[in-house]
Amino acid sequence: MSARLECQQGDIANQPDIDVVVNAANAQLRTGGGVAGALHRAAGPELERACRPLAPIAPGQAVITEAFGLPNRHVIHCLGPVYGHDRPEAELLADCYRNALELAERHGLASIAFPALSAGAFGYPLAEAARVALTTVQETLPRCPGIERVRFVLFDAGSATLFQDTLESLD
Numbered sequence: 001m002s003a004r005l006e007c008q009q010g011d012i013a014n015q016p017d018i019d020v021v022v023n024a025a026n027a028q029l030r031t032g033g034g035v036a037g038a039l040h041r042a043a044g045p046e047l048e049r050a051c052r053p054l055a056p057i058a059p060g061q062a063v064i065t066e067a068f069g070l071p072n073r074h075v076i077h078c079l080g081p082v083y084g085h086d087r088p089e090a091e092l093l094a095d096c097y098r099n100a101l102e103l104a105e106r107h108g109l110a111s112i113a114f115p116a117l118s119a120g121a122f123g124y125p126l127a128e129a130a131r132v133a134l135t136t137v138q139e140t141l142p143r144c145p146g147i148e149r150v151r152f153v154l155f156d157a158g159s160a161t162l163f164q165d166t167l168e169s170l171d
């Protein structure tokens with residue numbers, strides 16, 4: 001297991017020791033439910049204003065903004081695939097993680113926290129989403145030497161256990 005990769009229960013909007021948090025965004029980069037709602041509420045209205053010129057984004061894409069009222073330096077906004085609609089969904093989901101890590105690396109950010117992209121309103125089954133997320137991060141990290149820590153933040157205990165078990169099964 002990579003010492004740089006960890007899975008925790010928590011709220012993605014409350015990760016004060018992390019440089020950049022990842023948003024499970026919608027194409028218009030507007031606030032919404034789930035992760036996007038939590039991050040936009042905590043960041044304040046400046047975040048939507050900063051997002052406006054960057055929208056719309058396509059499935060698999062990642063863009064970066066300031067973090068405003070959040071306790072982080074930046075937010076990376078990723079549009080995950082809608083399960084059963086945006087295909088090939090596993091590749092598009094992997095693109096999100098790869099693009100987010102490469103963007104963080106280019107911006108010199110040493111720590112990044114991800115939610116389970118696409119595993120809420122977008123309907124991706126959590127176990128499959130965990131496997132794609134963790135394998136992609138493990139494959140991409142060797143190309144991102146500046147990233148010292150990757151944290152998966154899962155909202156509930158069951159999801160955190162599933163991510164942890166998946167991570168251990170990859171070793």
Ligand code: ADP
Nearest residue numbers: 011012024034035038117118119120121122155
């Ligand atoms: P998507 O639209 O990409 O499916 P969602 O925001 O609906 O994104 O959900 C993605 C995952 O994040 C789901 O597993 C959901 O339970 C979880 N989640 C929702 N709110 C938070 C939060 N504040 N912190 C961490 N995870 C969250």
